[in-house]
Amino acid sequence: MAVSPLLAIERPHLPRPGIREIFGDLGPQEIGNGLVALIFSASGPIAVILAAAAAGNLSPDQTSSWILGAFLGNGILTLILTWLYRSPQAYFWTIPGTVLAGDALTHLTFGEVIGAYLATAVLVFLLGWTGLIGRIMAVLPPTIVMAMVAGIFLRFGLDLVGAATGDPMIAIPMIVIFVAISIFPKAAAVAPPVALAAMVGTMIAIFTGQLGSGILDNGTIASPVYTAPEFSFAAMTELVIPLAITVVIVQNGQGIAVLRAAGHKPGVNLAAAASGLVSIPMALMGNVTTCLTGPTNALIVSGPNKERHYAAAMVTAVGAIAVGLFSPAFVGFMLAMPVSFIAALAGIAMLTPLKNAFVAGFSGAFSTGALVCFLVTVSEMSLLGISAPFWGIVFGCLIAWLMDPKPRKSPTDPVPPAQPAPQPETTDKQPAHDRSR
Structure with a gap:
């Protein structure tokens, strides 16, 4: 990705797609992956927001505004940047x-947190x-960053095993349909296995009476609620540095690593600048700082055709905008689904990204x-209010410097060409240059 001589923000290196191109690249695989990524983002992560809001005794309107900003603002940002690049x-x-914010809300006002x-x-x-941030990320060994990603993604695989043993009535049929479709590449190209698994799990939950009630208790359409910010020393010292490190190193770091492993060229400086810029108006609606997410992008790029991944991201973006506008109803439905359904769906969807991260x-x-x-990442330790993935990178780099052999090359040797990120396996028969996750 070319860098502007005036700014550090990476510029687009591909032509922007037209409307016909976008619809031409929207196949069943892209639609399925985009929707699964949306379902993932609107299920488990939503529960984290609800827990943080409950810790701060926020009103239903404030909570709804938080979720509105989280989906609407990020959906618009995703749609614009995906199209531009x-x-x-x-x-x-x-x-x-969000977890940090929830802890802070137990002793700080919502205005101070904002x-x-x-x-x-x-x-x-x-x-x-x-x-x-681009210069910092450039010196981090990519293997250590991907090991951090593997540690973060591991819980999805473990939760899948837990769902299969804890609620086999829902999880086992989802796994069976996923495997049955996946072993036939031609069928999987028409009917995405993860999307079918989600449909099967949803029908089982409805027919067995496991769908909870009160889906529309908080209304249907969300509306923004403005909360005036308060700038206190206590809030600044407790939240600003840990939040910034979490966004630019941990969250954006894994998002960059996931996209690079799929053969894309995300902009490190772009990701940070966009995250910070869009977070300013969203903060006034109660939303925590945005980031280039790892798991959601991993689901989006899990399709075999790299050139069409952008279409899947657009599906997620448009869906996120709709979820933001109708967040009370959508979130109510997702929270009414059994916990085992969410765990099984996320685990099935993350199998390939988890494998690729380990490789x-x-x-x-x-x-x-x-x-x-x-x-260290798997341990979920926390120091100085900063979560385990950051310390995983710190201690991993320290041990690598102390114990691992340093790559050597003779001064007379030619500089080798840059090696591409490891590409995931694919079962289709596409040309080699189309093979990505």
Whole structure:
């Protein structure tokens, strides 16, 4: 991706798609992957927002406004940047940052937390605008970053096993239909396995009476609620630095790694600048700082045709805008679904991204550092209010520097060409240049 001589923000390197191209690239696989990514974002992560809102005793209107901003603002940002760059880049909110906000709301006012959101947004924007975050990310070994991604994604695989043993009536049929369709590539190209698994799980939940009640208790259409920010020293010291690190290193880092592994060229500085800029108006609606999400992008790029991944991201973006506008009804429906359905769906959808993260994280240099990064990330430890993935990178890089052999090359040797990120396996018969996740 070319870099502007005036700014550090990476410029588009692909032509923008026209309306006909977009609809031409919208096949069943892209629609299915885009919708599954949306369902993922509107299920488990929503529960984190609801828990944080409950910790701060926020009103239903404030909570609804928070969710409206999370989906509407990020959906618009995802749609615009995906179209401009013709490349998938789904933006949503930081889940670890939401947890931090929930803890802070137990002793800070919502206005103070929003003030910290605004300060974080400005800091994240400046890190991207000046190009500083790009220079930092450039020195991080990609294997260690992917080991962090593997540690984050691991819980989805474990939750799938838990769902299969804890609620086999829902989880087992979803797994069976996913495997049955996946082993026939031609059938999978027409009927995406993950989408079919979601349909099967939904029907079972409805027919067995496991769908909860009260779906429309909080209304149908959301409306924004403005909360005036308060800038307090306590909130700034507690939230700004941990939130900024979480967004630019942990969240954006895994999003960048996932997209690169799929053969795309996401802009590191762009991701930070966009995250910070859009977070400013969204903060006034109560929304935590946005980020280039890892799991959602992994679901979007799980299709075999790299050139059509952007269409799947657009499906997710349009769906997110709709969810934002009708967030009370949609969130009510998702929360009414059994927990085992959400765990099974996310686990099935994340199988390929999880495999790819392990392959990319442990098939190159600095393997000891990658292992330490993985273990620290899985431990879910927290230091200084910063979550485990960041410390996984810190300790992983430290151990890699101390213990792993350093790549060597003779001064007379020619500089080798840049190696592409490991590409996932595919069962279709597409040409090699089309093979990606």
